[in-house]
Amino acid sequence: MGAQTSITTSVYAGLADAPVIVTGGGGGIGAAFVEAFARQGAKVAFVDIDPDGSAKLAERLSDAAYRPIYRIFDLKHADGVPDLMADLISELGGLSVLVNNAGYDERHAIEDVTPKLWRDLLAVNLDHHFFCTQAAVPALAARGGSIVNMSSIAWRLGMGGMSAYVTAKAGIEGLTRGLARELGPKGIRVNCVLPGAVRTARQVEKWLTPEAEREISQGQSLVGWVHPEDVTGIVMFLASNDAKMITSQTFVVDGGWL
Ligand SMILES: NC(=O)c1ccc[n+]([C@@H]2O[C@H](COP(=O)([O-])OP(=O)(O)OC[C@H]3O[C@@H](n4cnc5c(N)ncnc54)[C@H](O)[C@@H]3O)[C@@H](O)[C@H]2O)c1
Numbered sequence: 001m002g003a004q005t006s007i008t009t010s011v012y013a014g015l016a017d018a019p020v021i022v023t024g025g026g027g028g029i030g031a032a033f034v035e036a037f038a039r040q041g042a043k044v045a046f047v048d049i050d051p052d053g054s055a056k057l058a059e060r061l062s063d064a065a066y067r068p069i070y071r072i073f074d075l076k077h078a079d080g081v082p083d084l085m086a087d088l089i090s091e092l093g094g095l096s097v098l099v100n101n102a103g104y105d106e107r108h109a110i111e112d113v114t115p116k117l118w119r120d121l122l123a124v125n126l127d128h129h130f131f132c133t134q135a136a137v138p139a140l141a142a143r144g145g146s147i148v149n150m151s152s153i154a155w156r157l158g159m160g161g162m163s164a165y166v167t168a169k170a171g172i173e174g175l176t177r178g179l180a181r182e183l184g185p186k187g188i189r190v191n192c193v194l195p196g197a198v199r200t201a202r203q204v205e206k207w208l209t210p211e212a213e214r215e216i217s218q219g220q221s222l223v224g225w226v227h228p229e230d231v232t233g234i235v236m237f238l239a240s241n242d243a244k245m246i247t248s249q250t251f252v253v254d255g256g257w258l
Helices: 028-039 051-060 078-092 115-143 163-186 201-206 210-219 228-239
Strands: 019-023 043-048 069-072 097-100 146-150 189-195 250-253
Touching: 019 028, 019 078, 019 115, 028 043, 028 051, 028 097, 028 228, 043 051, 043 078, 051 069, 069 078, 078 115, 097 115, 097 228, 115 146, 115 163, 146 163, 146 228, 163 189, 189 228, 228 250
Parallel strands: 019 043, 019 097, 043 069, 097 146, 146 189, 189 250
Antiparallel strands: none
């Protein structure tokens, strides 16, 4: 499949100066979100466990209207999330957009999963979507806000070797619908994005073997790789006022694999 990249070209006036938090924003698709929001003129904060990737990203975006700020934090520690979010919201001066993006797609055979590993994998792939949202609700309600939850087509395809991950990703779609109903009256929209096989550094290093690449190219309707930049457009739109009556929805960015 030939290389094919794209950038978000639409500019949403309402995103300029908007305070935004992206979890897992120090690398992969999250870093593309941070960059896209920064290029919209938003005030972006991100959370990650990777100090090097986070520092490099903030440095690379130092010419943006607002240089992104970040905190190094392990989102598996739900008890620390309220303080983390309060700190970032205070630094940003409020919150309009929360992108719950951090995840960890480790593979595991069924027989190798201990109760502790199962808990850890759900903590890194599902729990913080809820706890970051919980901590953000008052600030989002004060302005009318947008939450985007990152799921995956992996659970819909029925991929094996990652039962905790696909369980979490299916849960995120359910969580999105429940939160959308509960938070709609507060003026907070909640939507969900399911990427397909996105060519991040981690995917290339760990999972994109020639065999996997063949499977992807046979699975997708469109020719070409899905790059992190290809997922940013839908997230900018959902964050913007153009989506003001869109909530409880799921959007797939997979080149037509389903
Ligand atoms: N890349 C894909 O093909 C793909 C496909 C479908 C869905 N997704 C979803 O998109 C989102 C982003 O995926 P990605 O491919 O960019 O992943 P990635 O592994 O490339 O990046 C994830 C980021 O989250 C950070 N992170 C991981 N664990 C963390 C923790 N405990 N606390 C704080 N930060 C943590 C990592 O350091 C990294 O910067 C995830 O929710 C993933 O499930 C990705």
